[in-house]
Amino acid sequence: MxxxxxxxxxxxxxxxxxxxxxxxxxxxxxxxxxxxxxxxxxxxxxxxxxxxxxxxxxxxxxxxxxxxxxxxxxxxxxxxxxxxxxxxxxxxxxxxxxxxxxxxxxxxxxxxxxxxxxxxxxxxxxxxxxxxxxxxxxxxxxxxxxxxxxxxxxxxxxxxxxxxxxxxxxxxxxxxxxxxxxxxxxxxxxxxxxxxxxxxxxxxxxxxxxxxxxxxxxxxxxxxxxxxxxxxxxxxxxxxxxxxxxxxxxxxxxxxxxxYWKLQPYIGAGAGGVSTLHDGEGLFRIANVPDLERYLAGSGLLCGAETEEVTGKSYIFEYLMMGLRMTAGILKSDFHNTFGREIADIIPETLSNWKERGLVSERENEVALTKQGLLLLNQFLLDALSELE
Ligand code: SF4
CATH class of the missing domain: 3.80.30.20 (tm_1862 like domain)
Structure with missing residues (x-):
């Protein structure tokens, strides 16, 4: 199967x-x-x-x-x-x-x-x-x-x-x-x-x-x-x-x-629409075919859609990529509930380096990029990715 x-x-x-x-x-x-x-x-x-x-x-x-x-x-x-x-x-x-x-x-x-x-x-x-x-x-x-x-x-x-x-x-x-x-x-x-x-x-x-x-x-x-x-x-x-x-x-x-930024579940219908649901291990993505004839010809629940499971490090990376787009950042408690570990244990070097440079702010239950840090979001994600690997 x-x-x-x-x-x-x-x-x-x-x-x-x-x-x-x-x-x-x-x-x-x-x-x-x-x-x-x-x-x-x-x-x-x-x-x-x-x-x-x-x-x-x-x-x-x-x-x-x-x-x-x-x-x-x-x-x-x-x-x-x-x-x-x-x-x-x-x-x-x-x-x-x-x-x-x-x-x-x-x-x-x-x-x-x-x-x-x-x-x-x-x-x-x-x-x-x-x-x-x-x-x-x-x-x-x-x-x-x-x-x-x-x-x-x-x-x-x-x-x-x-x-x-x-x-x-x-x-x-x-x-x-x-x-x-x-x-x-x-x-x-x-x-x-x-x-x-x-x-x-x-x-x-x-x-x-x-x-x-x-x-x-x-x-x-x-x-x-x-x-x-x-x-x-x-x-x-x-x-x-x-x-x-x-x-x-x-x-x-x-x-x-x-x-979307909190990776909460949604269904996406229509040709080219994308769904992201939770499957217990991570995310399950369903991407409808971006082609009208093929979408109409698709049968069954998925109508010919492509599916992808996002688990493990990919899931953590996507969580950071989406959550840190928000100025409020991510909740440490939510991160822990989702992955069973503290964010500070998963990307410690990236966090301390970016905090030292004033690009990440940390409050009791929140981690966020500062205004200057948001301009460098892609670089933060690259640093986090290399630490995740
Ligand atoms: S072509 Fe693209 S940007 Fe222009 S109206 Fe259609 S969806 Fe919007």
Whole structure:
């Protein structure tokens, strides 16, 4: 019997798990994006049906009794016609959601209409995550976005009058040609709409994307300092940084993403969606195939997905990699409960070295990277990895 099958059986009784729904459709492809999504919508209805079938199958098989958070992402979920989106939201609303479940949907400004906002308001969705990225026409053009300053601005005004739920905005910084003052201006405009939450990502040139090809012989076109200064400005503007790229007003941190960073279980449905569950020894990951035809042709619970078990040192490494992204860091007690050993016994040299340099702070029950340390997260992980081996 393959080991993964044994693990799959052990996955039963992940009674509380979050839900991620991947909608792999966009109206156009942005030049920096390497997420799985297609612009041909001909299979949309069939893929959505299969996705809902998969969710029902997972909930039944894994014995999921309560869902604390839902995240509908992609792709562009709001590229679904309203009738299909309503079908999905009605389905999600009937799942065993916790009473105060955080239910987020991603949207792009050009897809926001009064009718969409009415549909969302009458559904289980209580958090809207809007992909603004920038308010500068020049920068939006570089990113290959199909909207401009005016669209972003007008759609935000519409949302402020018609949407009562939480609002999160995505911005990107360190874009080639973007100066510090351009990025700060983007932040000031975003903040003027008083969103509850802002994600400020530093642009990375993902291999195989048109933007990476464009700047393949000019990697210096990306200036990380722009993002660093912009992130400081966002904090000065009243948004608390609680993760490398995420900032929130008090009480408005993303519950769903925090569960990812804490490696809490979630199921991921849809072509290209990924689940991470606990199998008693570690993590069990299920990666749905990022191909619509193959996803539709997949049968059984896994629909042709690839599976991976993450145990032992790999599990510890992943725990550190995700947990230390949060400014609150990781709880020593949780580390001990998870691995049966103290973190200080597992990476003693790395911890003492980084503490001496003022890059790690340690309180009674917490270990965290300091603000300067967070900028060097990858180096910390390399040090931890070599000590783990
Ligand atoms: S809208 Fe989002 S998912 Fe779609 S191509 Fe652009 S960045 Fe990628």
């Amino acid at each position: 393959p080991k993964s099958y044994t693990a799959l059986k052990a996955l039963k009784n992940n009674s509380e798990a979050s839900l991620y729904i991947h909608i792999p459709f966009c109206n156009s492809k942005c030049s920096y994006c390497d997420f799985f999504s297609v612009t041909d919508h001909s299979l949309m209805s069939r893929v959505l049906d299969k996705t809902m079938e998969q969710i029902a199958g997972y909930i039944d098989y894994f014995g999921i009794k309560s869902i604390p958070t839902v995240y509908i992402g992609g792709g562009t979920p709001t590229s679904l016609p309203l009738t299909l989106l309503e079908k999905l939201l009605t389905f999600v609303g009937k799942l065993p959601l916790e009473g105060d479940a955080e239910c987020t949907i991603e949207a792009n400004p050009e897809t926001v209409t009064s009718d969409l906002l009415s549909l969302l308001s009458g559904s289980c969705i209580n958090r809207l995550s809007l992909g603004i990225q920038s308010f500068s026409n020049h920068t939006l053009k570089t990113l290959g976005r199909h909207c401009d300053f005016k669209t972003n601005f007008l759609k935000l005004e519409l949302i402020k009058t018609k949407w009562q739920g939480q609002l999160s905005l995505d911005l990107i910084s360190s874009i080639p040609g973007q100066s510090v003052s351009d990025s700060v201006e983007d932040i000031d405009t975003a903040v003027s709409f008083k969103p509850d939450h802002i994600s400020l990502y530093a642009l990375t040139l993902e291999e195989g994307t048109p933007l990476a090809r464009l700047f393949s012989d000019n990697p210096d076109a990306i200036d990380d300092n722009v993002w660093i200064i912009a992130a400081d400005h966002l904090e000065v503007s009243g948004y608390h940084r609680y993760e490398v790229s995420n900032f929130a007003l008090p009480g408005h941190q993303s519950k769903h993403n925090t569960r």
